[in-house]
Amino acid sequence: MKLMPILAIVSLGASLALAEQSSSTFAQKSADGKSLVVPQAHSSKGTVYYAITDRDRQIYFESDAPLEDIKGQSNDVVGYAVVSSGNTGAIVAGEWHLPVDSMKTGIELRDEHLASSAWLDAASYPDVVVQVREIKSLKETKRTAAFSSSTMTLVVDLTLHGETKTISIPDSSVILMKASDATSKVAKGDLMAIRTKFTVTLADFGVTHPVIGEKVAKEVSLDVALYLSTLPPNQQ
Amino acid sequence: MNAPTRKIIFLASGLAIAGSFIAFAATGMHPYTRFRDKDIEAVNAESDLSDLFAETGSQPPPEQVESVNAIGFLPSGPGLASLSVVTVSGPALLVMGILFWHTRRTSRKVDAAPPEASAAV
Incomplete structure (x- = not known):
């Protein structure tokens, strides 16, 4: 019986944390969970591309620490990108959600630790969220009849473990x-x-643990390959 | 404990130690024991999109996580994942140590016994 008030407080805390993440400016997930509902303010800016999920690898991350290489x-990233109507590759809006519990390292127990409250706390912060703020230094590198490619510096808000930081990705x-x-x-x-x-510095996002610097690197590198289509997931 | 039993236990422990190191080396010397993962294999098998975009001269796709069966130096969980060099060799070394100590202790007792007692033994 004495546990009841404690459980109630813990449950309330978890609910508040979840509410904090979901009630922010993040886009809501679609009913089937395979996309995000694109806000009108974003879709009106250009052509919407939806992430093709459950297919090719979308995120690869590596922690190269002295005692362990993780x-x-x-491939469970959902989200969208809005490209300006000129189709120059200029991303004018975008948001992607990476479910924390979808990250697989090849060792089940380690995946559980990664999602636990000691690390990324998937129960309170189920998704890593990236929101496009702006792009800089847009440069078209190639254009053919079939495709066009460009490079740019992406300036995004990265929300991890409930902390949001703006990062530039040249x-x-x-x-x-x-x-x-x-x-x-x-x-x-x-x-x-x-x-x-x-790269992401874990301490910047409030992820602290005694083994960081020994078994887990202070900085985790990410390699992202997102593939998107102008058709929503149920029509891709 | 008689001498043949001691020899069998000693040999079995030695084989367990050697076996764990051989399995560790043969399966890629991974720090932790791991097993093939169907989810990872399914993702790794998908390359249609990256292949399509590779034709545009884009960067190669991200690296992939290995899905392999490997006996690691350390265990990675309960059950089969607890098999590792440390968890197999450790107890085997302990058994060998106890056996060695027991053998020495027994032989000292025999050496220290009076001639009549020693003969009786």
């Missing part, structure tokens, strides 16, 4: 590919690829 991946590349017979065999709609690499 590698992980996920040398990000975007490729836009018009729908064709070749592309339709892989995915329907006009397609887009976003390739970028960046």
Whole structure:
């Protein structure tokens, strides 16, 4: 019986944390959970591309610490990017959610630890969220009849473990590919690829643990390959 | 404990130690024991999109996480994941140590016994 008030407080705390994450400016997930509901303010800015999820690897991360090298991946990222109507590859809006419990390192117990309250706390902060703030230094690198590619610096708000930081990611590349017979065999709609690499300092996001610096690196590197289509997931 | 039993236990412990190190080396010397993961294999098998975009000269796709069966130096969980060099060799070394100590202790007792007692033994 004495546990009841404690459980109630813990439950209230968890609910508040969840409410904090969901009631912020994050886009809501669609009913089937395979996309995000694109806000009107974003969709009106240009062409919406939806992340193609559950297919190719989208995120690869690596922690190279003195005592251990941890590698992980996920293909469960959902979200969208809005490209300016000129189709120059200029991303004018975008948001992606990476479920913490979708990150797989090849060792089940380690995956559980990663999602636990001692690390990324998936119960309170189920998703890692990236929101596009702006792009800089947009430069078209190639244009053919089939595709156009460009590089840019992506400035995004990264929310991890409930903490949000603005980071700049230079040398990000975007490729836009018009729908064709070749592309339709892989995915329907006009397609887009976003390739970028960046590092995350765990302490910046309130992730602290005695083994950081020994078994887990202070900085975790991420390699991102997002593939998107102009058709929503249920039509891709 | 008689001498043949001691020899069998000693040999079995030695084989367990050697076996764990051989398995560790043969499976890639991973720090932790790991097993093939169907989810990871399913993701790794998907490359249609990255192949399509590779034709545009874009960066190669991200690296992939290995899905392998490997006996690691350390265990990675309960059950089969508890098999590792440390968890197999450790107890085997302990058994060998106890056996060695027991053998020495017994032989000292025999050496220290009076001639009649020693003969009786």
